Amino acid sequence: MNSIIAVFHQYSKTSSNLIDPQGIVLLCSDLDVSRTDITILMLAWKMKAEKQGYFTQEEWTRGLMALRADTLDKLRKALPELEKEVRTPSNFADFYAYTFRYSLTEKEQESIDIETICQLLDIVVGSTFRPQVDYFVEYLKIQNDYKVINMDQWMGFYRFCNEISFPDMSEYNPGPAWPLLLNNFVEWIRDKQA
Structure with a gap:
């Protein structure tokens, strides 16, 4: 859990405790994914994110725990499996x-x-x-x-x-x-x- 929160803080603004659009752009860059790629929407779906362009710490934690990804590298490796999961009918x-x-x-x-x-x-x-x-x-x-x-x-x-x-x-x-x-x-x- 602490690792997931540490990764969250790499991208979140301290003042709002949210990953905002700038943080998402940085996250996309670090994941080698275009910010207009469906992968980011799939990640938001997994987190059950409520507001476009923003991830709360609770949403982030929920999504990464479900993906069993407590590091950026594990998140990157989990994305193909997430896509398979989403693409089931x-x-x-x-x-x-x-x-x-x-x-x-x-x-x-x-x-x-x-x-x-x-x-x-x-x-x-x-x-x-x-x-x-x-x-x-x-x-x-x-x-x-x-x-x-x-x-x-x-x-x-x-x-x-x-x-x-x-x-x-x-x-x-x-x-x-x-x-x-x-x-x-x-x-x-x-x-x-x-």
């Missing part, structure tokens, strides 16, 4: 939902702007569902009906990626089971393919 759905909640910048906030959503989609599911993400990001950037995305729409897209064959989408049935945003998206793709 049961954990990935939770991680995907967590990513949305973690990206909300204010407590009362319920939606995220389109530009941020496009970046998150690329980082979180781009490697798994590349064609769907590329089309959806293109659609989000050209449509004028939505300025933000809510959790229902975010989770609806994940369900769409997992349940609907792409690009034919023959089994897609627009209706109340899907957010209107996805009905519009599918209609846009079908028009584009016609």
